[in-house]
Amino acid sequence: MTLRPDRFEDLDDVTMDDVEELLSRRFVLGLLEAHATRLDPARRSAAGPFVTHLLAETAAGIETLLSLQRRSLRPDQDGNVPFHRMLHDICDQIERQMRRTRAFDLVVDVAPACAVPGRQVVRLALIASELIINAIKHAHPAGAAGLVEVACRVDPDGTVVLTVCDDGIGLPEAFDPVAQGGFGMTLIRTLSRQLGAVVTFESTGLGLMVTTTVPPPPRRH
Template identity: 35%
Template sequence: MSILVQRESVGLAEADHRIGNNLASLSGVIRLQRNTISKSGKPFTTPQVCMLLDDISARIEVMAKLHKSLALTTNGDGVILGDFLREISETISTLGSEGRMDLTVENACHGDIDPRHALHVGLITAELLTNASKYAHPSGLVVKVNVRCETRDNGSFIVEVTDDGVGFPENFDPSTDGGLGFQLMRSLANGLNAELQFEHDSLGVRARLVKPRQIQCQPKN
């Protein structure tokens, strides 16, 4: 077997492994959503069912964009964060109620991140965007959303999603409160060893996902 064929075989095996892992992660998210709905015991209206299906559609789109990004990389070792978030954001902005999001993406983030982190980042970003679309303006006004990111050579990165909505309800603590969406975001951030920060007032919400540099363990003598 030639070296080229061997490399292609290894590359396909690695792609299959990543796809399998990411499908399993997505399945786990959907099962969590299903269990939460089952435990609530509440009937759902047609609009609520449509929103749930939009959520699932958004998560599938995130995984599709991730594997497209991986396929376009020259070495398959990293996902260009800015391009990945731009594609996710533009897709999410078209889901659900038409015309409810005025989206701006600051695509100056040309560094890449570990593919193992990309699905988590994508799902958190999608959740923040869908929340802004649903809740930022209860009156139905168009919500203005800005997405930006930063990457550094040491592996750290920041993703920020800002909206101009009405903010969170009084006494709402995003670090502990909220439904399935907030539980999911907190769990995904913990899986990244990252911090999910929120600033909010009556003029909007700024959410920031902060992934610090990875500290390498020193071998013991």
């Protein structure tokens, strides 16, 4: 099953600053969702101290994420960003926060030579973040420990291939990622369209592999 840019809804393009803000907001949303599972409905009305603690943790998470973004987004002389560093930073941050409420192993396989054009890197990072959070949240709904593997490479022609795999239950049989899903899937569709990327879902019931293939940007004359 494949998501192609020409099948996405007609949404307005966003700027790089907009996407950076979305990355921060989406991470915080994932953190809030993960922590919310620690409260049963009967306790939520009396959760004042918990909420105070959660807001403090969220503020710290925002500061950490913004710091790693500023460090990771510095391009080299060719205008490329070392995506291996940014991907490791994002995975480390997700792992630190979500491991408090969920059991999983997160493995990252990306070579130091994996550099992505600056015009693509934030959108690709946001896609990666969304796919990783989704895998951690949904692969094992019964709460069993799972494995999430993240890999990225740049082919000789400049094509970037990002893969996120899990060993969970796969996609529901009736679920259509082209048309269904909430904020996360809409975000992936929008960013993929802007990158001219193709997103492929391979679900067998023994796991899910999502591959995002991004063509090299057109050369500027």
